[in-house]
Amino acid sequence: MSEAKPVILKIGGSVITDKNGELAARTEVINRLAEETKKAGVKNLIVLHGGGSFGHPTAQKYGIKEGLRDDAQKIGFAETHHVMTVLNGLVMDALVWHDIPAFSVAPSCCVVTENGRIKSFEDTAVKTLLKMNFVPVLYGDAVFDEKLGFTVLSGDQLVAYLAKKLGASKIVIGVDTDGLYDTDPKVEKNAKLYTHLTLGELEKVKSKLGGSTVADVTGGMLGKISELASAVEHGIPVTMVNAAKLNRVYKALMGEKVEGTVIEKA
Amino acid sequence: MSEAKPVILKIGGSVITDKNGELAARTEVINRLAEETKKAGVKNLIVLHGGGSFGHPTAQKYGIKEGLRDDAQKIGFAETHHVMTVLNGLVMDALVWHDIPAFSVAPSCCVVTENGRIKSFEDTAVKTLLKMNFVPVLYGDAVFDEKLGFTVLSGDQLVAYLAKKLGASKIVIGVDTDGLYDTDPKVEKNAKLYTHLTLGELEKVKSKLGGSTVADVTGGMLGKISELASAVEHGIPVTMVNAAKLNRVYKALMGEKVEGTVIEKA
Numbered sequence: 140m141s142e143a144k145p146v147i148l149k150i151g152g153s154v155i156t157d158k159n160g161e162l163a164a165r166t167e168v169i170n171r172l173a174e175e176t177k178k179a180g181v182k183n184l185i186v187l188h189g190g191g192s193f194g195h196p197t198a199q200k201y202g203i204k205e206g207l208r209d210d211a212q213k214i215g216f217a218e219t220h221h222v223m224t225v226l227n228g229l230v231m232d233a234l235v236w237h238d239i240p241a242f243s244v245a246p247s248c249c250v251v252t253e254n255g256r257i258k259s260f261e262d263t264a265v266k267t268l269l270k271m272n273f274v275p276v277l278y279g280d281a282v283f284d285e286k287l288g289f290t291v292l293s294g295d296q297l298v299a300y301l302a303k304k305l306g307a308s309k310i311v312i313g314v315d316t317d318g319l320y321d322t323d324p325k326v327e328k329n330a331k332l333y334t335h336l337t338l339g340e341l342e343k344v345k346s347k348l349g350g351s352t353v354a355d356v357t358g359g360m361l362g363k364i365s366e367l368a369s370a371v372e373h374g375i376p377v378t379m380v381n382a383a384k385l386n387r388v389y390k391a392l393m394g395e396k397v398e399g400t401v402i403e404k405a
Numbered sequence: 406m407s408e409a410k411p412v413i414l415k416i417g418g419s420v421i422t423d424k425n426g427e428l429a430a431r432t433e434v435i436n437r438l439a440e441e442t443k444k445a446g447v448k449n450l451i452v453l454h455g456g457g458s459f460g461h462p463t464a465q466k467y468g469i470k471e472g473l474r475d476d477a478q479k480i481g482f483a484e485t486h487h488v489m490t491v492l493n494g495l496v497m498d499a500l501v502w503h504d505i506p507a508f509s510v511a512p513s514c515c516v517v518t519e520n521g522r523i524k525s526f527e528d529t530a531v532k533t534l535l536k537m538n539f540v541p542v543l544y545g546d547a548v549f550d551e552k553l554g555f556t557v558l559s560g561d562q563l564v565a566y567l568a569k570k571l572g573a574s575k576i577v578i579g580v581d582t583d584g585l586y587d588t589d590p591k592v593e594k595n596a597k598l599y600t601h602l603t604l605g606e607l608e609k610v611k612s613k614l615g616g617s618t619v620a621d622v623t624g625g626m627l628g629k630i631s632e633l634a635s636a637v638e639h640g641i642p643v644t645m646v647n648a649a650k651l652n653r654v655y656k657a658l659m660g661e662k663v664e665g666t667v668i669e670k671a
Contacts, residue, residue: 207537213506217539220508221497228494231487240479242486248514248530261527264514267549271473273483283533 144308145183145269148176148392149298152191152279153315154382155230162222163192164229172313172388173233179392183269185301186234186241186276189294193226194219194279198291204255206287216289219281220247227278234276242273246280246292253285257292257300265301277301295366302370310367310375311391313382318400319344319364336402338371367402377402410574411449411535414442414658415564418457418545419581420648421496428488429458430495438579438654439499445658449535451567452500452507452542455560459492460485460545464557470521472553482555485547486513493544500542508539512546512558519551523558523566531567543567561632568636576633576641577657579648584666585610585630602668604637633668643668 150172157163176186190198198204201215227243234241249261268275279294302310316324317332321344324330333344345364367377380387380399390397416438423429442452456464464470467481493509500507515527534541545560568576582590583598587610590596599610611630633643646653646665656663 213537213539214501214504217501217506217508221494221501224490224497224509225494228487228491231490235480235484235487238480240483242483242513243490243511244514245509245511247508248510249527251529251533261515261529263517263527264549267517271479271549271554273479283530283537288537 143182145185145301145305146181146392147185147187147298147302147307147310148313148388149187149294149310150189150313150382150388151315152189152193152195152294154191154313155188156191156193156226158192158195160192161196162225164226166229166233168383169230169233171385172382173230173237173239175386175389176234176392177237177239179389181392182272184274185265185269185305185307186230186274187294187298188227188230188276188278190223190226190279193222194281194291197222198281203281203289204291206284207289216281219291220245223278223280227276231276234274240273241276242268243276244268246277246297247282250280250282250292250297251285252282252290252292254287255284255290257296258285260300260304262304265305269305293362293366295363299366299370302375303373307370307375310370310377311388312363312367312377312379313388314379315381315383317381317384317398318379319360319402333400336400337405338368338402339405341368341371341402371402371404374404376404409448411451411567411571412447412658413451413453413564413568413573413576414579414654415453415560415576416455416579416648416654417581418455418459418461418560420579421454422457422459422492424458424461426458427462428491430492432495432499434649435496435499437651438648439496439503439505441652441655442500442658443503443505445655447658448538450540451531451535451571451573452496452540453560453564454493454496454542454544456489456492456545459488460547460557463488464547469547469555470557472550473555482547485557486511489544489546493542497542500540506539507542508534509542510534512543512563513548516546516548516558516563517551518548518553518556518558520553521550521556521558523562524551526566526570528570531571535571559628559632561629565632565636568641569639573636573641576636576643577654578629578633578643578645579654580645581647581649583647583650583664584645585626585668599666602666603671604634604668605671607634607637607668637668637670640670642670
């Protein structure tokens with residue numbers, strides 16, 4: 140790797156897909172985010188994305204997260220990975236089209252979990268890509284699990300893991316709300332946006348956060364925050380912005396002032 | 406792995422794409438081959454495919470095989486891998502649709518070459534897939550090279566490598582001719598088909614074989630035969646059949662009598 144520490148950008152599945160649809164990609168959003176990423180031109184960038192209406196419904200239908208209990212699930216495991224590679228293909232299309240030397244790394248090929256937690260990560264590909272100034276692109280995926288046979292690995296767990304392992308300078312999380320609220324802003328009109336939280340404050344507001352409103356086999360907002368907190372503990376700040384709105388991701392990548400939630404250790 | 410030794414099926418890029426086109430997939434052929442594969446129901450199957458009009462033109466345009474000499478090639482390296490994942494996606498679609506628990510393993514994530522030859526292969530994913538009765542699917546890909554920076558890894562080199570490493574019982578190669586001829590059957594009307602060759606006989610006919618007629622950055626028929634010969638040396642028989650013709654691949658997988666070329670050690 141060159142001197143600059145990696146910056147990790149994670150785009151939620153609810154941003155790049157319509158979670159109420161089925162295999163419903165928002166290609167115009169994917170395209171705009173590729174444009175913002177190109178414009179920011181961040182060095183040592185790693186991009187991750189979630190599964191939205193590609194990975195989640197299939198994983199849920201076959202109970203992939205809970206592990207292998209029945210041979211009939213096997214086609215579901217294969218299908219979950221496959222639909223994720225299809226969504227990833229659309230993301231890659233947009234990035235490469237915008238002249239970003241993006242290179243996909245399938246988590247199922249290099250991660251093994253144990254009871255749903257990353258146990259080993261064969262990181263040669265990601266490290267080589269960074270060293271050569273490529274942009275590694277990963278995603279939430281169906282992966283092998285030493286205890287469960289297989290499971291679903293969330294993009295958020297992977298973000299926190301990679302951030303710690305590679306010593307990231309910051310994490311930008313693109314979601315479909317303006318940041319972290321004290322209650323679900325899609326349900327509660329008076330939901331209050333947190334603009335800055337320390338890790339201590341985050342712990343206190345965690346109890347207020349419920350699961351997400353639609354199918355998300357990887358735990359919704361509460362799961363997201365719990366994963367990211369472990370990176371913040373290691374001193375890596377997290378900026379959560381609305382990736383559905385123009386230039387929020389761009390500004391967050393550039394370190395400019397932007398509407399959203401910043402979570403820092405202290 | 407269960408007791409049965411792996412069987413490796415490689416489908417050439419000239420079969421599943423139109424090599425004279427650009428990104429021109431033959432989805433009806435891909436679909437039929439998935440059907441034949443399902444019907445054969447071979448245990449411990451590994452599927453590989455070539456790049457055809459997806460991988461080759463892009464790799465050639467940017468000189469990817471020759472390695473990194475210029476930063477402008479980087480987008481070409483990214484693009485070569487990307488278009489291969491697109492072709493692979495079409496193959497995966499067909500396999501999963503036919504209820505085959507197929508799971509793609511991107512070679513770029515687990516292979517590192519040195520001057521174009523496989524130096525290391527992180528085989529956890531492939532071995533775990535076989536053990537759990539999945540069908541690993543790999544393909545010719547743009548990969549990292551310790552000396553060249555990057556290069557193109559042919560599906561054929563990967564076939565021979567995996568066959569030797571995993572102790573395959575046989576290799577079935579699907580091409581767009583009826584087998585191995587003494588001269589190019591697409592040019593010479595009187596080309597003679599070899600139905601059976603020992604390794605010794607193969608060496609003698611090798612000198613007669615030229616490169617393929619259209620763009621193939623991985624060496625055409627001569628390159629293919631040279632790669633496969635190393636597996637035959639290890640006692641693994643190769644059956645080369647016309648995958649463009651109905652049931653040839655099916656019969657070869659089943660071990661039935663089929664028009665084609667069988668290459669054996671002695």
